[in-house]
Amino acid sequence: MTDAAEYDVVVVGAGPVGENVADRTRAAGLDTAVVEDELIGGDCSYWACVPSKALLRPAIARADARRVPGLAASVQGPLDAAAVLARRDEKVGDWKDDGQAAWLDSIGARLYRGRGRLHGPRSVSVDGPEGEHHLLTARHAVVIATGSRAVLPDLPGLTGAGAWTSREATSAQQVPERLAVVGGGVVGVEMATAWQALGSRVTLLVRGEGVLPRMEPFVGEHVVDSLKEAGADVRLGVSVAAVDRPGGHTGPVSVVLDDGAVVRADEVLFATGRAPRTDGIGLGSVGLTDGAWLDVDDTCLVRGTDWLYAVGDVNRRALLTHQGKYQARIAGAAITARAGGVPLLETDRWGAHSATADHAAVPQVVFTDPEAAAVGLSLAEAERAGHRVRAVDHDLGSVSGAGLYADGYRGRARMVVDLDREVLLGAAFVGPGVGELLHSATVAVAGEVPVERLWHAVPAFPTISEVWLRLLEAYRG
Ligand SMILES: Cc1cc2nc3c(=O)[nH]c(=O)nc-3n(C[C@H](O)[C@H](O)[C@H](O)COP(=O)(O)OP(=O)(O)OC[C@H]3O[C@@H](n4cnc5c(N)ncnc54)[C@H](O)[C@@H]3O)c2cc1C
Numbered sequence: 001m002t003d004a005a006e007y008d009v010v011v012v013g014a015g016p017v018g019e020n021v022a023d024r025t026r027a028a029g030l031d032t033a034v035v036e037d038e039l040i041g042g043d044c045s046y047w048a049c050v051p052s053k054a055l056l057r058p059a060i061a062r063a064d065a066r067r068v069p070g071l072a073a074s075v076q077g078p079l080d081a082a083a084v085l086a087r088r089d090e091k092v093g094d095w096k097d098d099g100q101a102a103w104l105d106s107i108g109a110r111l112y113r114g115r116g117r118l119h120g121p122r123s124v125s126v127d128g129p130e131g132e133h134h135l136l137t138a139r140h141a142v143v144i145a146t147g148s149r150a151v152l153p154d155l156p157g158l159t160g161a162g163a164w165t166s167r168e169a170t171s172a173q174q175v176p177e178r179l180a181v182v183g184g185g186v187v188g189v190e191m192a193t194a195w196q197a198l199g200s201r202v203t204l205l206v207r208g209e210g211v212l213p214r215m216e217p218f219v220g221e222h223v224v225d226s227l228k229e230a231g232a233d234v235r236l237g238v239s240v241a242a243v244d245r246p247g248g249h250t251g252p253v254s255v256v257l258d259d260g261a262v263v264r265a266d267e268v269l270f271a272t273g274r275a276p277r278t279d280g281i282g283l284g285s286v287g288l289t290d291g292a293w294l295d296v297d298d299t300c301l302v303r304g305t306d307w308l309y310a311v312g313d314v315n316r317r318a319l320l321t322h323q324g325k326y327q328a329r330i331a332g333a334a335i336t337a338r339a340g341g342v343p344l345l346e347t348d349r350w351g352a353h354s355a356t357a358d359h360a361a362v363p364q365v366v367f368t369d370p371e372a373a374a375v376g377l378s379l380a381e382a383e384r385a386g387h388r389v390r391a392v393d394h395d396l397g398s399v400s401g402a403g404l405y406a407d408g409y410r411g412r413a414r415m416v417v418d419l420d421r422e423v424l425l426g427a428a429f430v431g432p433g434v435g436e437l438l439h440s441a442t443v444a445v446a447g448e449v450p451v452e453r454l455w456h457a458v459p460a461f462p463t464i465s466e467v468w469l470r471l472l473e474a475y476r477g
């Protein structure tokens, strides 16, 4: 039997982004239904951001402590892997979502457990876990927030070989003796850092000439040096040709490289990018392509429609939780305004209904040792975009606050200045503790603060933030 119900807004997918849309539309008094077929909180809470950072935190804290004489001798031993994994389990609520379900209830959103699928314009069908069917009609908007999944390359021997994706890498209950990691993106370097610190012998296999290719080149160089010092075997410029696991999906695994070399491991993680979770969600029923990323305008409305929104990973603008939640706030405001008949939305650059930061000021912190942090455009991206720019660099190790933070502090900072407008287009930092420095750069980039005014933003002594002063001094000559 199918029951039918009508709402103002139907959100498909209750990851961090879907939850935030529902929060905004409920706060505006719109009747909102949320459909989720796994755990409320999404990948981020259970198989991505939260467990990965729980695994990395002890690795980073230990590395920091080892750089402080007087403390270093006390932290030379191995990590207590069982305790780290137990804390990770606690941070993900043991993969139960009761707390999140209670929160959805508290904001007055109606939860439907099951798989949501578009069933023509403004209509979503839900197949529940007990075989129940619901047909939900949205008076104003349907929001697709179904996220992304890991993609595996098409390689001989890989199917059925029990390779890890980010899901297994963040939820494993045992530390493999040897771990091969394929991919030098964010997941690859973070998980290589975590598992090497937890006791695995990690081999990181990177196709390109460096890691973290979307950041300034010096960032990846620092991360590679540090991974090598931690004992990881980092191989750049290599491609995986095949995988061989004689025991089926468990037991020793051989990763065959295109030059014929073989890396032997107990587990292999493929961290080779993401695909949208838009297959089988009925996109064909509204004239869109099944399984495709969803192209949206700056209000997050899917192009060619006036009722379908796509937020978070699924629109491919920036595969980051905080950026998806920002899109959720913008889309929530746009849906509310349109539902209220507001004749003209504020869709100008930086307007209340425009996800402008997606283009100009996306911040990201990579929780490796050292941390990597960047916002806005890299020098190469700025040049490619046709800006007249100047990059200014500074050695973070020469900043007093950094020297006090850690002996032998190594790191670097760069700001990219638009010479025509004298504002920052981007900034990048690599070094211990720089993650917390990033928001100052984000404010400067998103606020388009003139460089001359930044001169009056005085960083406290002795903090790592004093690098701002050094960068500005260098810029002013
Ligand atoms: C290992 C790893 C670490 C990461 N670390 C960070 C980090 O530190 N910081 C950061 O900002 N980002 C990080 N990310 C990226 C971050 O996880 C994603 O950007 C974020 O999860 C996107 O949120 P979302 O709500 O769009 O999608 P998701 O979190 O994937 O949520 C989508 C939800 O939709 C549900 N769903 C899918 N299809 C349907 C359907 N048909 N019907 C009903 N429900 C459905 C899913 O079950 C899921 O709950 C990391 C990613 C990985 C892989």
Ligand SMILES: NC(=O)c1ccc[n+]([C@@H]2O[C@H](COP(=O)([O-])OP(=O)(O)OC[C@H]3O[C@@H](n4cnc5c(N)ncnc54)[C@H](O)[C@@H]3O)[C@@H](O)[C@H]2O)c1
Pocket: 153, 182, 183, 184, 185, 186, 187, 188, 190, 205, 206, 207, 208, 213, 239, 240, 271, 272, 273, 274, 318, 319, 320, 364, 365, 366, 367
């Ligand atoms: N701290 C954070 O903010 C954080 C942490 C983890 C993930 N994330 C997000 O999750 C997303 C996914 O991360 P990811 O690392 O899986 O993807 P990614 O796109 O960042 O990196 C994937 C890497 O794998 C390489 N690759 C692809 N196919 C390959 C192959 N066949 N052989 C070898 N290498 C191959 C690519 O060249 C690329 O460098 C990222 O976009 C990131 O924004 C964020």
